[in-house]
Amino acid sequence: MSLDTVVEDIREEAHARAEDIRSQGETRAEEIESAAREDADEIVADAEDEVEREIEQLREQRLSSAKLEAKQKRLEARRDVLTDVRESVEDELTSLEGDTREELTRELLEAATVEFDEDDTVTVYGRESDEELIESILEEYDGYEYDGEYDCLGGVVVESEASRLRVNNTFDSVLEDVWEDNLQEISNRLFEQ
Template sequence: MSLDTVVEDIRDEAHARAEDIRAEGEARAEEIESAAETDAEEILESAETEVDREIEQLREQRLSSAKLEAKQKRLEARRDVLGEVRESVEDELVGLEGDSREDLTRDLLEAASVEFEAGDDVSVYGRPGDEALLESILADYDGYEYAGEYDCLGGVVVESAQSRVRVNNTFDSVLEDVWEDNLQAISNRLFEQ
């Protein structure tokens, strides 16, 4: 074989080998490109799913937050209405006059008097402005005496040093008990639940 033939064979073989390497490289490049496209599609799909999930979660959080805020505003409004009703009741109690005020005050004093022994010196306190009323009522009770003002809507605070008892039978204390005992019913009636 001549050198030219050998060179030609080597050249042909090198071309064939180069062609094989190029074909393998292109095939490998296509595989890599295809795998990269598949990965990119999966990443994109995963990102879209994650974004959709985050959007839904954010929507749920905002909806929940809005519902909670609305509920708090309703409760605030109800508290305000209940406060106004209570203030109205207190105003009515302060405004009681004549026989109604006297009858209630007598009933409260009578209820308190069962706590004291006969012969006790009993001090009775009342709302500023009820002094004359209390003194006229106390005329019917032996050992009972008007002792001064007590900051309240009306009624009496009664105490005795001998028995070391103090009874708060003010309109305020009665209202507080009635209010607490009936708050749910009042609320239900006002807000028709």
Template structure:
């Protein structure tokens, strides 16, 4: 074998080895690129899922917030309507006249009178009811009109001797009836 043949064999071997290394490098590069593309797809899919979760969470929060605002608005509207109804009832009660007003005033005074034994019982009432109360009190021994009380009607009765005060105003009766029947009133209004 001549030296040229050996050199040529070594060169062929080197070329083959270089080709082999190049093929391995290209194969490894393709694997790296493939892994990188796969990782990029996974990252992209995860990012898309995260965006979808964020969008869904934002949608849920917005929907929940809107529902809460709507509920608060409904409750406020109901409160306002109940307040309007109560105001209308108060106006109706305050506007009672004649025999009906006298009948109710006497009934409230009768209930209050049960708490008192003796003389010097003072009765207070609405300023507009002074004449009515003075006439009614003629039927009650020891009872006298003592002045006005800011109310829709009815009586406030007190006595220093017994240290008792009874508030039997239309307002107090209305407040009690309103409180006791608020659920039914609300159910009737908002069926």
């Protein structure tokens, strides 16, 4: 065996080994590349899923926010309507005249008298424009006298220093009680759904 043959054998063996290493490297590179593609695909799929979840969450938040805002606007509108109705009722009470006003004022005064002793000196207050009406009604009550104006829609405020008692039987106080007791029913009638 000559040296050339030995060199040639070593060279062929080196080429074969290099080819084998290159082939193994390419196979390994393909495996790594394939694994990287799979990882990349998984990362992209996870990212897309995450984006979809975030979009859905954002959509739900905006929808919820819009619903809340709409509800608040409905409540504000209802509150405005109820305020208008209340003001309309107050205007009606203010404009009551004649026998109706006298009858209501008389009933409110009579309801207040049960709170006082017969020998009490009782002072009565009322709406400025009702002074004459109240004074004429008080002529029927011993120990009762009109003592001045009270800012109200009508009715009377009756008090006695002796019994340290004050009864507010104004249209305002009656309206407040009726309004509070019937607000749900009023609201249901106005906003039937």
